[in-house]
Amino acid sequence: MMMERKTRTIQHITWLWFLWFVVVLFVWACIAPASLTASSVANPGCLETCGYVSVPYPFGIEDPKCAKNESFLLVCNRSTNPPILYLGNMFVYNISVENSTVTVGIYAAFRCYNEIGHIMRPFDQEITLEKTPLTFSNSRNKFTSLGCDSMAFVNDSNGGFGGGCFSLCSDNETSPSDDGSCSGIGCCQTPIPKYRKTLNITIRKVSSNSISDNSKSNISCIYAFLTDPTLFNMSTIDLHIDPSIDKRYPSPPVVLDWVVGKKNCEASEGPSGYACGDTGTLCSYSDNGCGRRCSCQEGYMGNPYLRQGCQDINECEHPSTYPCEGTCKNTPGNYTCICPLVMRGDGKIACHGVRLIIIVTVLGAIISFVISIRLIFILYKRRRQEKNFIKHGGLVLQNQRVRIFKEEELIKVTNNYGHLLGQGGFGSVYRGVLADDTHIAVKKPKGLDKTDLNQQFQHEICIISQVNHKNVVKLLGLCLHTDIPLLVYEFISNGTLFEHIHKTKSSFLRSWKNCLRIAEETASALNYLHSSADPPIIHRDVKSSNILLDDHHTAKVSDFGASVLIPLGQNGLAIAVQGTFGYLDPEYLTTGNLTAKSDVYSFGVLLIELLTGQNPCTFTRFGERSNLIQYFISSLENKNLFQILNVEAIDRIEREQILEVAKLIVNCLNSCGEKRPPMMEVVEVLAKLMRVSRESLLVQYNSEDTKSLTSDLPFHGLEFENATSHMGCQLSEFHLNETPLILNQVDSSIDL
Structure with a gap:
């Protein structure tokens, strides 16, 4: 009898491990592809964000180990809410690895005049990116002048180029367009050449005429700055407020191009260096500045500047972007889509045919899975109850006068422990009614350390089992199938x-x-x-x-x-x-x-x-x-x-x-x-x-x-x-x- 029981137990354990292996394999197959696409944009162990700005490598925050070199090291000012990210003295709005750009805020140059045309607080601007891998983007930025009767000039420090623009306002128009664009009235724009690392901006007023009577203020200002017109609304600048007094210096967004090195793509950076990441990356030369840049190959995503490189995109997890009506299979840099059985066509476009076999297969798989999980749960619970019963001395106690209750029986008679009588240091007491109308009190352990609880309840069982007196609460039985034994006492009603x-x-x-x-x-x-x-x-x-x-x-x-x-x-x-x-x-x-x-x-x-x-x-x-x-x-x-x-x-x-x-x-x-x-x-x-x-x-x-x-x-x-x-x-x-x-x-x- 004992041998048969051991044989059944071994069979149950074998089936349990087999079904558990199937479940684990299924779960891993579901979550593994998703985990491959989840990767950090920063160096391991480094901060990834400052405020609302994500900071990808080669940039890093404060710690030199987090950045490629000091040129890419940023400062996060956490004294503000939200925190502000700085590159030198420039605000950082956004960093793009894909475009190799960083968008910063640079204060505009300005001059303000009073009602009789005298200059108040002139502020010219000199911006330099020397000794950095940054250059002003000629494709994204335009030199802009804002204000009436103004002339703005821009040149670099070595005299390599010079330019500017001139803006006038008619008698009926005394300010630029209110729609935020530079329409030519009170505003002018001109492009800048490539490879510029320094900009000197100066502005002059064409005439010293007093301010028009239609002006809203006795102050009139003119501005000159570099900005990306698609990112900046010109109407946000009030031409009748002195920014140096009001402390609202305009800082239009400026797009900077960056490269990671001047060596060619085939060269490494030292004994352990690398040009770009190891996997799924491309190396190319910047068209605005001397140096190289890295990008992810098609079908890959991530940060190409990290050592591990880019990760393959699992197109099968993004059906809205990569459609597939059949069986999707991810491949390096791409994916395939095979139409279901008995169907034909290109799965990426459309499949034609009957889908009944798919429905039957899915339903069968779901039913089989549910049945398997249920069997696993039943076998596991039964095995655990038997183990607890033996551990708590059930083989000896079942031959004694004390009654052995099953856990399911106590759950039923206590209405799932719904009637709490009281609580103590080690457990709670619940009221129940047996089938013969006997009222009982069930002592159930709290969620404390199981070792201490086991010792406490074993101790109490040892004590109470020796007591038989009319003025001592009587122990009616035990439940030994739970992790901690449950004690069943007579119910004292008053x-x-x-x-x-x-x-x-x-x-x-x-x-x-x-x-x-x-x-x-x-x-x-x-x-x-x-x-x-x-x-x-x-x-x-x-x-x-x-x-x-x-x-x-x-x-x-x-x-x-x-x-x-x-x-x-x-x-x-x-x-x-x-x-x-x-x-x-x-x-x-x-x-x-x-x-x-x-x-x-x-x-x-x-x-x-x-x-x-x-x-x-x-x-x-x-x-x-x-x-x-x-x-x-x-x-x-x-x-x-x-x-x-x-x-x-x-x-x-x-x-x-x-x-x-x-x-x-x-x-x-x-x-x-x-x-x-x-x-x-x-x-x-x-x-x-x-x-x-x-x-x-x-x-x-x-x-x-x-x-x-x-x-x-x-x-x-x-x-x-x-x-x-x-x-x-x-x-x-x-x-x-x-x-x-x-x-x-x-x-x-x-x-x-």
Whole structure:
């Protein structure tokens, strides 16, 4: 039987790997071509953009390693929004690798005149590109003059050329055209020759006549600049605003041509240099400047100046640009398109014939793929559940009395975990209803570290599986098919004692008999853990939020996530501090030595909370945070205890019982753990008081029956005061740096 099961498992694994390989191959085939076309335009590890401008190699930003040489090094000014890219003192608007151009902004030369024709703030312009691989583009730029009655001149620094233009305005036209073009009125343009690296621009006004009465301002300006007319709207320049005063210097776009080297295309640049990229590139000579330029071959794209060169364009991924009605196949620099089966024609133009076989093939492939994925998922989930079941000890536990639930069953009975009861440090609790109408509470782990969760739940299973007491929440079963085991408890319907004390302020807690019964039931459960469990168990987190109440207000102790087993022959053990501040034993907190008396201390704090209705961690007095334990002891010593209680004593018997319980509390809270009574003696005292309560309903109270029920438990008031001065929630009084203990505060919310 075992051999057959192993054989089936091997077959499942073989099919799983085969189907997974098919899926991976399919996904890779889909995404691999796309990845080939995605490449960086800059050198590896270098910035690619500054603001809205993309910076391709051979240009680079700030780092000399990112640019071909210093001539191509740019500066990104990030103090502006958006950042501005500079080439020397010129703004960079755009860089084109395909055209070997860079578009920059250069301030225009201008002269402004006042109403009587005097010159105001002349500004001539001298632009130089010497010692750079840049030249002014003669095919894109034109020398332009803007303004009325102006004469503009342009020449280079070595006198290689000179030119200019002249613009006039008629009496009816005092400004250039408003459509942004240079129509000849108030504007003139002239081309520039090739190979220019320097430009000197000067302007003069033809006449000194005063400004026309139709002028909008007493200032008139004339401008001269180089620009690409297709990129610049002339109407953006206001001829009646002095730019030097208004600080709006016009910077028309100028197109510059660039080359990457003066050597021929066959020459390399040093031992490891190269003319252009290795793949899909072409090298040519610039027609405006001495040097070479690189470009991508047809069917390739990318940056030809990078070492890897250009990448092949996968035309099959761009059907809108490269049409194909059949089977598209990418080839280096091109693509082929074959018409589908039983169809004919040129797939790049049109295919003719029936397409039914394609539809059938596609549908069959999709159905097969979906079925394969579904089978993979089922096999994987089943295998994982079996693995979890074995890992969590299912082969042993399935033969025990504990019930084993399947994950699907719990999802169904909890309505996909739709009814949250509460949350704790390690998990959430959800309500569910089984088929036999049994109400359950399912503890489901949170998304924490799986190793810690496994240890936490394995620990809780180990503890709770040994407990069988009417006042302890009962474990109904486990789910071992999940990554972390799920615990299924009996559902306790009436919430926590914490909620009844502090939230709903239930009236039944005003009755002393009810409070005494809850205290006796809780003590009975703790005594069972300390004395009857094998090995003994220390709860370590006794507090009101871990005491549940059923419909009859019967107490049920819960949450054993922090509990520990006491090794055989030992009374305690050294362990990292864990619990809830306000309930923690001060001796355990300072020494790290955990004993059963630590639960006794926490139970004493719980009794104070039950009697006073105050929260040990949030108690305030006169508007300030205070120590509830010290307040309780002080009230007992000053004989005004009944003024701070939340319970009502209906007769003398109950008042005496409350005083006896108060003395018991003091002994439970002794600063020395050895002087505290064991939980067995605490149960005996509370049980005697319970018997007296019941007997008082039938016979007259005999004071001798209950006289000094706790006389064997001396009242160490002074010792307690010294201890409680360091307790409560005032954690700042602890000198935690003097001890290596790790303090882990536990969530006070419900945590089964």
